[in-house]
Amino acid sequence: MKRHLPNAITCLNLLCGCLALTHIFAGQLETGAWFVAAAAAADFADGLVARALRVSSAIGKDLDSLADMVSFGVVPGAIFFQLLSRGVAGGGLPVWVPYIGFLVSIFSALRLAKFNNDTRQTTSFIGLPTPACTLVVASLPLILAHDQFGLSGVVLNPLVLLGLTVLLSGLLVAELPLFALKFKNLRWGDNRRRFIFLLLTAGLLLALGAAAVPLVVLLYVLLSVPKSAARSGA
Incomplete structure (x- = not known):
């Protein structure tokens, strides 16, 4: 029974992604963003539970990728589509741009x-993980809904949205080594970067709320740079 628990959590990730999509295409982007957060939590939990129970399978690996493609592949595209569609509705963009x-x-x-x-990505990542990419995109509706810093004009700027689309797409497949949040132990020396x-993520989220998410992902990339440079030097 326990060997099926990680796959069940992965299916929860998929369900949250499907629910996110239904709300996004209904124009309820904020609710969709919260379902994305739930999907990300489930995606983190399934790996954690699998390692704790010491279970793995080829089916589980494939199922994880299929769920991720919905929750962290289709969903961010749908959010960008909806946000860019507002530019079309305002008369400022050609009808094909949101696509x-x-x-x-x-x-x-x-x-x-x-x-x-x-095989290089067993203990770390090369390129931005899809959940991290999607959390950046999903933060945009939350920033709009709770705009305490006056960022709505920036978030809804079509050039910003298109630029962010291209930037994130490039980072997804970039040959950029990034550390994984997998703790083999709790020793500071082995996990200093993590x-x-x-700690910085917690501080940013407490101070800035949803507006911190893009900064957190930028921080993640920047903290990985020394490790990337070390590999290049080697």
């Missing part, structure tokens, strides 16, 4: 396919 948002869905599929076939990241 560019699905570029991130295409590159998410490429990212997941690479991950499943890249502890620093988690």
